[in-house]
Amino acid sequence: MTQTGTLMGFVHRRRRGAELFLLVLALAVGIGAYAAVGLGVEGVVPADLVGYGGWLTALIVAAHVTVRIVAPYADPVLLPLVAALNGLGLAVIRRLDLTYEANGLDQHTFARQQLIWMTLGVVLFIVTLALLRDHRVLQRFTYTAGLLGILLLILPFLPLVGREINGARIWINVAGFSFQPGEVAKVLLVIAFSGYLVLHRDALALAGRRVLFVDLPRGRDLGPILAMFGVSMMILVLQNDLGSSLLFFGLFLAMLYVATERPGWLVVGGLLFGAGALAAYTFVGNVQNRFNFWLDPLDYYEASPGSYQLVEALFGQSWGGLIGRGLGNGFPERVPFAYSDFIVSTIGEELGLTAVMAIILCYGLIVERALRIALISRDGFGKLLAVGLGAIVALQVFVVIGGVTGLIPLTGLTTPFLSYGGSSLVANWVIVALLLRVSDQARRPAPRLDPVDDAGADSESTQVVKLRS
Amino acid sequence: MNKPIRVVSVFCLVLFLALLVNATYLMYVRADSLADDPRNRRIITATFSRERGAILVGDEAIARSVPSDDQYKFQRTYSQPFKYAPITGYFSWFSQTGVESSQNAVLAGDDSRLFVTRLVDMLSNSDPKGGNVQLTVDAAAQDAAWEGLEALPGDAQGAVVALEPTTGRVLAMASTPTFDPNKLASHDFGAVADLSKELNADPREPLVNRAIATTLPPGSTFKLVTAAAAIESGNYDADSMVPGGYRFQLPQSTTSVPNYDGGNCGGRRITLTQALQVSCNVTFLSLANELGVEAMADQAEKFGFNDTSLEDLGGQAESLYPRDLDPPQTALSGIGQSSVTATPLQMAMVAAAIANDGDVMRPYVVDEVRAPNLSVLDRTDPQSISKAISSTTADELTSMMVATVDSGTATPAQIPGVQVAGKTGTAQSTADRPPYAWFVSFAPADDPQVAVAVLVQSSDTSRSEIGGGRLGGPIAKAVMEAVINQ
Numbered sequence: 030m031t032q033t034g035t036l037m038g039f040v041h042r043r044r045r046g047a048e049l050f051l052l053v054l055a056l057a058v059g060i061g062a063y064a065a066v067g068l069g070v071e072g073v074v075p076a077d078l079v080g081y082g083g084w085l086t087a088l089i090v091a092a093h094v095t096v097r098i099v100a101p102y103a104d105p106v107l108l109p110l111v112a113a114l115n116g117l118g119l120a121v122i123r124r125l126d127l128t129y130e131a132n133g134l135d136q137h138t139f140a141r142q143q144l145i146w147m148t149l150g151v152v153l154f155i156v157t158l159a160l161l162r163d164h165r166v167l168q169r170f171t172y173t174a175g176l177l178g179i180l181l182l183i184l185p186f187l188p189l190v191g192r193e194i195n196g197a198r199i200w201i202n203v204a205g206f207s208f209q210p211g212e213v214a215k216v217l218l219v220i221a222f223s224g225y226l227v228l229h230r231d232a233l234a235l236a237g238r239r240v241l242f243v244d245l246p247r248g249r250d251l252g253p254i255l256a257m258f259g260v261s262m263m264i265l266v267l268q269n270d271l272g273s274s275l276l277f278f279g280l281f282l283a284m285l286y287v288a289t290e291r292p293g294w295l296v297v298g299g300l301l302f303g304a305g306a307l308a309a310y311t312f313v314g315n316v317q318n319r320f321n322f323w324l325d326p327l328d329y330y331e332a333s334p335g336s337y338q339l340v341e342a343l344f345g346q347s348w349g350g351l352i353g354r355g356l357g358n359g360f361p362e363r364v365p366f367a368y369s370d371f372i373v374s375t376i377g378e379e380l381g382l383t384a385v386m387a388i389i390l391c392y393g394l395i396v397e398r399a400l401r402i403a404l405i406s407r408d409g410f411g412k413l414l415a416v417g418l419g420a421i422v423a424l425q426v427f428v429v430i431g432g433v434t435g436l437i438p439l440t441g442l443t444t445p446f447l448s449y450g451g452s453s454l455v456a457n458w459v460i461v462a463l464l465l466r467v468s469d470q471a472r473r474p475a476p477r478l479d480p481v482d483d484a485g486a487d488s489e490s491t492q493v494v495k496l497r498s
Numbered sequence: 499m500n501k502p503i504r505v506v507s508v509f510c511l512v513l514f515l516a517l518l519v520n521a522t523y524l525m526y527v528r529a530d531s532l533a534d535d536p537r538n539r540r541i542i543t544a545t546f547s548r549e550r551g552a553i554l555v556g557d558e559a560i561a562r563s564v565p566s567d568d569q570y571k572f573q574r575t576y577s578q579p580f581k582y583a584p585i586t587g588y589f590s591w592f593s594q595t596g597v598e599s600s601q602n603a604v605l606a607g608d609d610s611r612l613f614v615t616r617l618v619d620m621l622s623n624s625d626p627k628g629g630n631v632q633l634t635v636d637a638a639a640q641d642a643a644w645e646g647l648e649a650l651p652g653d654a655q656g657a658v659v660a661l662e663p664t665t666g667r668v669l670a671m672a673s674t675p676t677f678d679p680n681k682l683a684s685h686d687f688g689a690v691a692d693l694s695k696e697l698n699a700d701p702r703e704p705l706v707n708r709a710i711a712t713t714l715p716p717g718s719t720f721k722l723v724t725a726a727a728a729i730e731s732g733n734y735d736a737d738s739m740v741p742g743g744y745r746f747q748l749p750q751s752t753t754s755v756p757n758y759d760g761g762n763c764g765g766r767r768i769t770l771t772q773a774l775q776v777s778c779n780v781t782f783l784s785l786a787n788e789l790g791v792e793a794m795a796d797q798a799e800k801f802g803f804n805d806t807s808l809e810d811l812g813g814q815a816e817s818l819y820p821r822d823l824d825p826p827q828t829a830l831s832g833i834g835q836s837s838v839t840a841t842p843l844q845m846a847m848v849a850a851a852i853a854n855d856g857d858v859m860r861p862y863v864v865d866e867v868r869a870p871n872l873s874v875l876d877r878t879d880p881q882s883i884s885k886a887i888s889s890t891t892a893d894e895l896t897s898m899m900v901a902t903v904d905s906g907t908a909t910p911a912q913i914p915g916v917q918v919a920g921k922t923g924t925a926q927s928t929a930d931r932p933p934y935a936w937f938v939s940f941a942p943a944d945d946p947q948v949a950v951a952v953l954v955q956s957s958d959t960s961r962s963e964i965g966g967g968r969l970g971g972p973i974a975k976a977v978m979e980a981v982i983n984q
């Protein structure tokens with residue numbers, strides 16, 4: 030860890046005032062959008078604007094105060110970005126609710142449920158930050174987290190709890206609530222990968238055969254990546270969930286590369302991905318359809334299964350143009366699942382290219398902050414954790430927004446913080462809490478809680494074992 | 499681990515840049531082509547629910563949107579549906595035609611010329627409004643044209659086009675039978691679909707704007723083009739002696755063609771003026787035969803054949819003068835038979851060009867485009883599209899046409915106190931169908947204000963009555979009077 034040496038003399042400022050200022054802007058976005066929805070759809074400012082705005086403000090202030098107390102050195106940009114996205118998402122879901130209600134649909138309380146989920150997410154955010162004072166504690170739970178993660182992925186297949194919704198078997202039903210365990214599994218798997226890779230990075234980094242300037246890994250080290258590949262393919266075949274499959278494998282590959290510093294792993298991973306994609310295209314009809322719809326969406330508009338959803342989303346977004354139709358003036362309800370997977374198309378239709386770009390930039394900033402945290406983090410586990418969490422957001426955003434705007438084949442994933450979906454929202458708030466925790470540790474001037482010099486983390490833990498034996 | 503983190507950062511940057519570029523491509527570059535997709539119901543619904551601009555003739559809005567109580571907020575209404583249907587077209591949930599289609603961007607408020615209005619609407623948060631379209635049509639001329647067609651007997655089918663020779667403004671455009679655009683603009687989409695199916699299946703083709711979309715052999719009115727080609731060749735003028743007689747023997751053929759009335763046109767050698775006056779087939783068959791297909795086709799194209807010229811109204815059919823005619827066909831083309839076909843608009847353009855010293859003006863129906871606040875955004879400028887004949891030729895042809903009205907076949911178009919130039923026409927179709935009656939004219943001959951073409955197809959009229967311009971003449975006269983007497 031020679032890089033951290035250069036940072037030793039530099040003391041980060043807390044910047045909590047900056048965070049507060051940015052949070053005020055973020056709340057203005059969220060509450061302003063909510064008011065605009067009322068004005069646009071019903072012609073009046075929503076009656077519950079004060080109550081709603083107050084609730085949102087209370088949640089954000091609570092999160093901010095927690096950060097001030099328990100993570101004073103944490104990154105000041107992440108929380109405002111997340112607050113703005115979540116607030117905007119709530120307003121857009123509310124806008125769809127109003128239309129669903131006017132059209133006589135039964136389900137038109139998505140926004141209220143989302144607000145409850147957000148509350149739960151913020152509570153978990155606070156709990157995570159308050160209880161977890163040092164992220165390296167998580168390293169102890171490497172295998173527990175891994176096992177739990179796998180278990181959560183399997184849950185939807187178990188009788189009684191598992192449920193299939195809209196063709197994807199990724200749900201469980203607990204006490205009347207539907208939950209996607211895969212969203213939580215994401216976080217657990219990042220923890221597990223970080224813990225595993227930080228220990229085994231040296232072995233995995235050993236060079237094998239050299240082909241075209243790239244050192245390929247040794248054959249005997251292929252075990253973990255093959256295992257992860259197997260898990261991803263299982264998710265694809267059994268759960269019919271292309272998005273999650275891609276997400277898990279991409280995530281693992283990125284972390285493996287960062288841990289070992291070996292581009293060779295990318296070659297191996299790329300080959301596996303190619304083989305997997307080809308196999309999926311050949312053997313899984315669903316994947317083949319998605320690919321064809323992507324190539325020529327307009328040709329499959331009337332087909333069944335067809336690209337109706339995607340084409341309607343494309344129509345909607347292109348109709349929105351540069352500045353959008355204005356909240357309440359479009360027809361986003363023509364797109365099935367406009368409130369969840371396709372929320373970006375709703376935003377594109379009513380708020381335009383400008384808003385879509387702003388959103389993509391917000392996500393870009395979140396990823397940038399996560400990777401910056403990884404860069405300045407002083408311990409390998411923290412680095413991997415931050416990279417992993419950042420990669421989750423980056424991959425998920427790319428896959429979803431890329432799919433909805435027709436850049437890549439469509440896969441079902443939620444847009445972090447924007448889409449309706451409790452599991453996803455709660456998990457994403459925890460991701461932010463973890464990132465803030467790592468950044469707080471990284472930016473702290475004197476690592477008081479850190480008795481172990483991270484350069485010798487591996488050897489010292491080995492010594493402790495020796496002393497006790 | 500920092501080096502790979504930086505690599506991952508660059509990779510993420512590429513991913514997000516790709517998203518930004520693709521979003522721009524979709525919502526800006528590709529937006530227009532997706533908006534044009536007929537399955538894009540957003541565009542249709544939005545256009546349908548908007549306060550669409552009015553289509554104006556003089557001060558009267560012949561098509562406008564009035565508030566309605568249903569979800570579409572506005573109902574399109576047409577104040578004089580049948581009279582103006584060929585021009586306005588209809589505006590239904592399923593499709594649009596006529597000016598409703600060609601000027602859709604303006605009427606719907608999407609036109610770039612309405613940018614400022616749109617911006618103001620957006621900032622003031624009011625619903626966008628469409629711009630208004632002022633037509634060139636003269637209400638009195640249109641009334642005369644429509645009433646003339648209405649007065650035709652029985653199941654008559656016909657069309658009238660009147661142009662302002664010096665500009666190309668369309669002063670009147672009527673077609674019968676026609677349809678009621680109010681019924682097609684209804685919000686009862688089931689009824690609209692049924693009616694639409696019914697209108698499309700109707701053998702009398704009420705949806706067709708005959709003035710610009712029906713091409714038929716122009717018959718004797720095409721003799722104007724033949725005469726023009728002859729004079730332009732330099733070998734003839736109005737007083738040149740040309741062949742007359744009873745019959746013309748077609749080249750390379752055993753067929754000989756008589757004159758319409760079986761007479762000899764007044765002698766074996768007559769003047770060109772006299773030939774036009776009595777509409778002498780023999781003369782013009784022989785002239786076309788002598789000039790040849792190239793000269794004839796060149797002259798026809800200079801008048802606008804083999805091309806379309808009307809840009810602000812859709813559906814114009816090309817009037818044809820094929821360049822591959824053999825000699826007998828070429829001879830027959832001189833009297834507007836064989837494969838020569840023309841729309842009423844094309845024949846009006848021929849008359850207008852002769853009236854306008856040989857300059858063919860581009861016909862247009864949209865005079866002005868106005869913002870919802872009535873400020874003029876754009877005005878159509880008259881545009882010359884070709885010089886068909888020299889002004890000397892035009893003068894000679896004018897005097898010949900005046901003679902035709904004064905003491906020839908076109909006497910029904912005479913207007914007391916006004917010199918009228920005109921030419922009748924009768925074209926043969928198949929033996930079991932009656933011929934078509936044509937009439938083209940302009941007036942006043944010394945200072946032309948209006949050029950008219952009338953086409954009538956009717957089974958209620960005997961063949962002998964058609965030739966004398968008795969069907970088309972009175973209609974053309976009424977339209978010309980309506981314009982001149984203002």
